[in-house]
Amino acid sequence: MAPMTRSRAYGGLVSELTVRYYAQRASAGLIITEGTQPSVIGQGYLDTPGLHSAEQVAAWRKVTDAVHAEGGRIFVQIMHGGRVGHPVLYPDGALPMAPSAIASGERLYTPDGMLEHPTPREMTLDDIERTIDDHVASAHNAVEAGFDGVELHGANGYLIHQFLADGANLRTDGYGGPAENRIRFAVELVRAVGDAIGFHRLGIRLSPGNTANGITESDPAELYTTLARALAAYDLAYVHVMETGSRAVAPLIRAEWPGVLILNPHPSPPDAPVTPDAGARDLTEGLADAISLARYWLANPDLPARVRAGGPYNEADPATFYGGDHRGYTDYSTASESGHSPS
Known part of the structure; x- marks a missing residue:
């Protein structure tokens, strides 16, 4: 089950509704949660959960206990928004921070209207060190909360991706310039978090060529080949590749990355x-060891049974993707509840 932001963590806390949502989907080979901020300044959207306080750890513990009780496994995705943020999200009204002072060009949704992302503050070396420490502390919290592991969000235009992409990273120090430097932040994060909780509990998500949140990459083939080669030094649980419009880079990562x-x-x-059928083809062709699906899991809590039966599948309702209550969240029916009986 791929990570999907649902914006139902009011006050930064997951709720009993969240417990039910993930427990319903415990038949996934692995659940990867919605993006979860490792610090206050790491928040990128309204009503997303955190994992940087004792209260948040206790709330997530209810989720992991419920998933494990149903026989499932669950990783938390740690996501720092970087420049994808806004002062209204932070108690002190701070600017979001990023590798370079370049605005995303995107906007933040609020109930009072859309707000332009401001130009972020360029991170100092101390900021980089502190941010790595925040990720390590959040990973420790994840273990305390009962998660089976952590996925670092290096995709979709958030902080790690901002360091990787030469359109967002114009630094002239050791974290900017050639691909070897732009991967440094990601590799240092991997090493620090892996040393803290065990590399077998750690994955990373990447999205080569993804233009989300104003990202541009002039060299995705070189960049991700270089990164995959560097990650090969660490025995990670997995590398998670999200394709966006092209198959050009995933095979290159596959060739350089020896693990799952x-x-x-x-x-x-x-x-x-x-679709599940498209994923099955990629498995058969050996491009991947596992396939992650998003909307199909959102709408079909019993997805494995439906896949085995060849469907039918519930349709996801985009109007209820973000925010709200149980509607479009925990009220999707299983096949048996709909009068079908997948075998």
């Missing part, structure tokens, strides 16, 4: 959800 590769295949057409 999870693939979130690129959809065709681009705005359609990836």
